[in-house]
Every structure is written in structure tokens, then in C-alpha cells.
Amino acid sequence: MSNYIIRRILISIPILFIVTVIIFTLIELAPGDPIAAMLMGDEQFQMQIEDYEQMMEIQRRRLGLDQPPYIRYFRWLQQLFRLNLGNSLIYEETVLEMIAPRILPTILIMATAIIFSTLIGIIIGSISAVKQYSILDYSSTVISFLGISVPNFFLALLFIYIFSLRMGWLPSRGMYNIREGITVMGVARHMILPALVLSWDMMAHNIRYTRSAMLDVIKQDYINTARSKGLSERVVMFKHAFRNAMLPVVTIIGLRLQMLFGGSVIIETVFSWPGLGRLAIEAVYNKDYPVIMAFNLIIAIIVLLSNLLIDIVYSFIDPRIKYD
């Protein structure tokens, strides 16, 4: 197993390199000039055109934007080897300093969403399959289709309107009440809406996949054999059916992790959640390429690691799968 993990990590390095090249190229191709936007306010100062052009040149030189793209890319890469992600063009802080405090809030909201959507999705999906064509099955089908078809930004606004604006139950923004400071209850309260919205789509998919996987499995001969041996229905379902049904579900959960990251960009923006996603949106708007590169690098690493993790989990769920 350890050899397999090392091999997979080594294969990831050239993949990451290719990802950075693609992202950098896309940023370069995107229209927009960060310096022009940065100096926008100065146009109101009745400057001489020559002064303005000179100021743009100074800023371009200062931020290294006067260099051709390939040199900037290799400089960035060079810094990366020294574990330096560079400086933000707009905020002029190191990217590491900007990203570090954002990681925990994003992990918090994503982990909550993953746990919630996995638990609820699998439980409801399993019950749906066992009680096929019952009211619960129909209800879960409706809920899951709604979850899949309603975009999460719309759901976010809807939840803010209902739970925050109309009912006044939950806060609509931020990670904690600024007057209270950071408290466990405060963060938990603020996390309910964004985590719920973020998990909704994943939960819907989990319900559907668990239901269909369970339906497949409970029709298998070995389930009938287990029943005929006189095992209780609970043992049949949990020990024989559920474990086998989990293999495709785990694959789906792993694949949706990356989509969850994408979803968090929108959710963090709508709920003013101080995570990585919100930072990334700002960076894209500002064409702040060091921050965009860092964000995408993190996503790429998470994608690769989550795929590796799924492969490892397979071997625990299905003892037939061996990597060495």
C-alpha cells in the first residue's frame, strides 16, 4: 500500500505542473489590466496624461508586470520551490499570509457539509431503497431532485430570505457576531445556513446514488442466501447489503468533493463567509494572478489527494481490492 501511495504522489507532481501552466495561460488570455483598475481613482485628480502614463509604468515595473508572461511564470515557479506563493498584486501582502487565515473557515464549512450530506444522504437513500415505493421513498425522490435542480446561489438567497429575513432565526452573513467575538455557539449558528446550502446538492446526489446502489445490491443472490440462513433483516441490510452498496457511493462522494470546492466559492460570497472561495472570487475580478494560482494549486492538490483517499477507502470497503 505504501509503495502505491508514494507512486501516486510522484505521478501527481507533473500533473500539478501542467495544471499551473494551463491556469497561468488562461489568466494571461483573460482580458483586463490590474494596473488600470488600481489607478482608476486617480483619473479624477486632473493629472496630466503623461504623469498618468508614467505612474502606470512605475506600478507595472514595481509589480513585475512589465516582464513577458513566460518569465513571470518561471519566477512564480521558482518562488514556489521555495514554498513562497508570491505577493498579491492588489493587496501587496504575501499570498501565504492572505490564504492561511482563510483555510480553516473553508475547511470548517466544507467538512460540515460533507459530513452532513454524507450521513443524511446515505441514511435517507438506504431507507428509500429498503422501503421502495413508500411515501418516504417518494418524498426523498422529490427532495433529491429539488436539490439537484435548484442552483445553490438561488437556494442561498431563498434560505436567507426565509430563515434570516422573514423568520429572523439565523444570521445571514459572516462567521460570528462581531459584538460577541468568536464563540463555538456563535460560529455554529452562523455556519448553519451556508453549510446547509453547500451540502444540499451533495446530499441530493448521495440519496440518489445510495438508493440505486442499494436497490441493485438487495436483489443479488447473496442477499437471498443471507436471508435464507436466518439472519435478521438488520444484519442482512447493514452487514451484507450496505457495505457492498457503498463502493459506487464513495466514488461519487470523492468526485463531488471538487464540485463542493467550486460551490463554496459562491456560497462564501453570498454569506460573506471569510474562506478561500471568497478570496478567489476577488482575485479573479482583480486579475490578481498570484492569488488565483495559489487557489487553483490548492484545489488541484485537494483533487489529487481526494482521489488517492478514495482509492485507499476502496480497499477497506472491499477486501478484494489490493494495490501491492
Place this chain on the structure above:
Amino acid sequence: MIKKTSILLILLMCFSVVLLTSSAIVADNSFSFQISSAWGRFSNPMYYQGTSSQGLTFPLAWPPLVWMNPAGDIVPWFADDYEISEDATVYTFHLPKNATWTDGVAVTAADFDFTFHLMLSDTALEEGAIHVRNVLIANNIVGFAAFRDGEAERISGINAIDDYTFQVELIEPNYGFLLNLARYPNAGPQPKHILGEMTYEEVFQSYYMNDPDVFAGPYKFVEFERGQHVILEARTDGGWPHQQPQIERLYGLVIADGAPGVEAALEREELDFGSIRSSEVPRMSELDHLIIESAETAGFSFIYVNTEKIDQKARQAITHALNREVLRNIVQGDTGRIINTAITGPDWAVPDDLYDYNYDPQKARELLAESSLDTSRTLEFYTTSTEVNRIVAQFIQESLRQVGLTVNINMTTFQNAIEQVRQGNFDFFPTSGGVPSLDPHFAIDYFTGTGNLSRYYNEELEVLAAQGARTSVPEERQAIYHEASRLLNQEVPAIFLYQGAMNFGLNTRIQGFEFPISLFETTTGGALNWYIK
């Protein structure tokens, strides 16, 4: 057993829900207000980049000599008072004698002298303090050129006459100097006793630029969390020499303008003051703990037109083709005058004989026929992707279709839109905000110098702008700006739409609050009058 466990779990869940959804209102001596943007480096006013979160909070910790009160009037802030010489070239600021930094050291004219030299150094420009030089209109300060060219170590026109008298001498009168000083919060003092022994390069590398710990204003900067909030705490050491702050803590919460989060936060009393959407006014007005007010702001909405591609007749035609009253009602309700020029205030600056471009599609067609505009060409409308911009773009597209013009809407990022505008690849680019109606000096900037995104040039307007800046005599200023206003009215270098308007919500527990003429520029100018009921 299973039943018991299930009941226990259900009870636990119910208890958690009640606990988590319980109201989080804390009644304390604090005030929270909305700020809409978190752009820019936030550690020091040297890095001011024109964002509301900086503009509303920096002057409370680094007090400039003068500032704007909520009504938009220029008032002494750190200075006790100031004088302008008869020829309007020498500005003398008298400073209080009992002011100290939060570390107990006296704040003197030497701090301002040091700060102004630092602001105008090349190092500031090279270190990312990019806006400071322009705020002071540096080229018009006596001795700046020699200082910039390395011929002099000091700027001869900037002097600390004594500990409590600070003076700036201009080459020629420019009323904009005082206006800029009041409007842009870069010029608050930097502590000379901490930074004065360093070279300018060392100053910008020092901890103070990133993590300042000493302040001269009525409040201390406690915390800034990008995209989240700014926290300021009232000083209790008596070092602020003027009216003492009555609110212990100020919280600036970053919530985008027009977002539902503002209303929710006001309703839950997490936010004490913020703007609300006009559609929410009737509902919010029924809440006992809020005062709702709709008011015209000092900003306006207009559309830059590429004057190199669209001539005067066509611009007039386009203005006639728009039912601007309907557009205003859709965007901001019925508050905010329809405007026909850039100079929309104060009252003394607005002539009463301006031509009214009323909605008249027939007239628009006639004027278009007289213009040189090729009506078969598709006009490019560049704008950023906000809800209001989308509405404005679609309204204009449909209105111009009625008079035979085709408009292509490009909704893009701000950076790309600006790039297209600067390269002249656009026909229309909408904008709004600012404080043009506070003084015609601000308004005229939009169509002269580099502020002129319409690519418009009019020799007469340039002369009037220069004349207007050179005098502070009210009668002279009125005559100059009336003429400029008429010129802008005839020339229509932009499609003028309407004066801005905003609906504000204020928690009734806050007393002494004056509704600002600009939410994002003058709200905190009255901070020292605020107190809790």
C-alpha cells in the same frame, strides 16, 4: 432502549436548534455600520485606494487636518482651524496644543510636515502608496518639483512654522487642494517620533506600515479582517484634543450594497446603520427598532459616451430617447432629480436656465438624422455585471432600439471594461457615485484631464475648470461654474441620468446620528456625536 435513545436524540436536536437559532443581540456601547468594499491594503492610510472601508475609518485613527461632516461640508478635524491667504495660495493650519499619540508623545506640526514629505516622496510611489501624490495636487506645491528631481531635500512650500502651526504654500490658487485634503483620508499624520529617523525606504519596510500600534485620532485601529469587518476602539487616554467619542467600539461590517444581507443584519440588530433596497422600504418601515429614511445623495448616475465616435447631435438625440424618469423609478424609486448636466450642486452652482432633455423619441430621431452617427453601426455598451448595470443596459438597449439604434451589451469585469474604455473600444460605459454635487470642482473633474473617460476635450471647459480651481471667491466661482454647467448641458459629453438616492435604515438606539449625503464617504464624519440611547 432504542425508543428511549431516539427520544433523547430528538430532544437534544430540538435543544440545539433553539440554542443555535436564539437571537444574538448584545446591547452594548457599540455602533455597527455598513461598508461596501474591502478593496485595497488596509494597514496604513498611505495605501489609501479610494475604497469606502478605508475612507470611512482611516480618519478616525489617523486624523487629517480637515474632513467632511455628514452633510459634506469641509470642517476642521485635527486642526483647531485654518486660514487661507488673500491670494489663496497659502493654507495655514492651527493645531491643538494638548494632542498626543496613543503612546503619550505630543502630536505636532512636525508630524504633518514629515507625513506630507513622505507622501510626496518617490519612495511612496515606488512602494505602492500610489494615490497620495495626486491627492495633494503635488505639482502645484511650491518646491515640489525640486524635491522630486532630487535638487532639494525638503519641499520649500511645506513647513512646520512652530509646533502648532502647519503651512502649505501653493504655486497658484487651487481650491481643489482643500477639497481633496478633506475628502481623501491619506493625509492623516504618521508618527515622526517612530519613523522620523528612518530613510523613506526603511519607513515603508517598517512594522508601522503593516501593523501600526500608535494612533492620533479619537479611535484606535483594533482589527481589520479582509472582506469581513473593521473594528475601532475609542481612546480613553485623553490624547484626542477635541470632542471625545461617546461610542466605545465602532464596527464597520463589509456588506455589498444592495445585498439582502444588509436588511437581514439590520433586522437582527447586527447592523445599526446601512442602506436598504427600495423594494424593502415598506416592510422595513414597519419594524419598531428602525428609522427608515430615503434621501438624495451627493453622487449621480451617468453614462460615459465615446465622444470621438458619437457627435454632439447624436448624444443629444440619445438623451432625448431615454425616459430617464422611468429608469430612475426602476433603479432607485422616485427619489433623485433627473439631471441635465454634471454640475448638480450645491444650489448656488446650478443655473436655472438649463435645457431639459425630456423624453421625446421623435426629437431624438430628428437629431439623429442631423448627426454624423452611422445608425447602422452596432453600439458597444460595456458594463460590469451588477443587477443595476444590467437593468440600465437593457433599458438603454430597448430605448435606443425604438429610435433605430442597435446596442450590444458587454457585461464584463471592471478591469476589462476599464481597459476597453481607455483604449476607446466602447460607445457607452455607465458609472455612478462619487460626491460631484458637494462642489462643482469634483463634478467638472469627470470631463477634464485624465478623469475624462468620454474622450471629450473642450478648450473652453478646460479654461473654466482651471479658473474655477484658482478662486475661492463665491461670486466668481458661481459665475464660472454656471458657465461650465451650461456648456456641459449643451455638449452632453455623457448621458446624464439622475441624482443618486439611497434608503437608509438606522437602529433607534443610536442617537446624535446625522444621515450622510454619501453613505460611503461622509457617514463617519459625525462619529463623535453618536451615542446610545
